[in-house]
Amino acid sequence: MADAAAALADTRRWLERAVIGLNLCPFAKAVHVKGQVHYAASEAGDGQGVLEDFARELEALVALPARERDTTLLVVRRGMEDFLAFNDVVARAERLVRKRGLEGVIQVASFHPRFVFAGTEDDDVTNFTNRAPWPTLHLLREESLDRAVAAFPDAAAIYETNMETLRRLGRDGWAGLDVGPHP
Template identity: 50%
Template sequence: MNTANRADAEHDTIIADTVDWLEKAVIGLNLCPFAKAVHVKKQIRYVVSAASTPEQLLQELMDELQTLSDSDPQAVDTTLLIHPYVLNDFLDYNEFLDVADAALEDMDLAGELQVASFHPQYQFADTAVDDIGNYTNRSPYPTLHLLREDSIERAVEAFPDAADIFEKNIETLEALGHEGWNKLGLPAAK
């Protein structure tokens, strides 16, 4: 198998792991009540970044932000930019989120798009590393979720208790526990 085919096969596995997580955790546990519709309509763009430096990732992020902004929302409503080769340390990843927000501002896309964050080691402030609540944002690979503000607003209108989602997610995960999470059969964090 040549290098390009090996990379394509690896990227296919990365996307398959991400879709599995989306279906079993995000949609299956209803952690995001808005995710099912865009998944069913195939409006999620999955991009595996080959970036190995934050600078390369920033360029790809900017390209994907522009692509999402330019795309018809009926075709591409949201993008998952999966970056398995860079920012594997959560603290480095977390610092990069400020860079991502600055890119939105620099591109005049703040207010149109936003970036949400998922990481295999995700940890909310003031929580223990193994706190089950952190799993609301734990994905198989570091991932930047690019969202349209309009889509979020429509989803919030359709889901009147949107402000309660975070608390409901914590309750869901606490009831599930680590053992229940492990039974979902999700790929181990990479």
């Protein structure tokens, strides 16, 4: 098991090489270049502990101005190797956002090393659009997303463009990105 520093370095490398490098998220580069992406590691080994870490990161994000911290990547180092168990934690995190009155303020996205879209096989290369080296909860400011989407000519096309990018790249191309170990 990698230590927290290694897991965060893996995640940063994945963001730089895959998400930004392949332009999977055209909004990521600007916040990355400005140093507005916060990386945090959860040391919890179960869903409840991960949610406690998520709650702390959620409060920390909303306490700061976007120019200082626009988004947070909470990297989960252990206990969430099972994709479906992780999805349960994601759903609970989304409920926590609503319970804190932050729906419409903060959005939760997620990435997992074993992510699989419904209706696809595990080895389908398009699943890699949502695969990260570690299970990751992404806290995004809705206001920043709205501005980014307004500035992007066809935000709805991102999903299809990403699928095509991964098909062209292929599994070997993805492996060549060297974006970190899978737990």
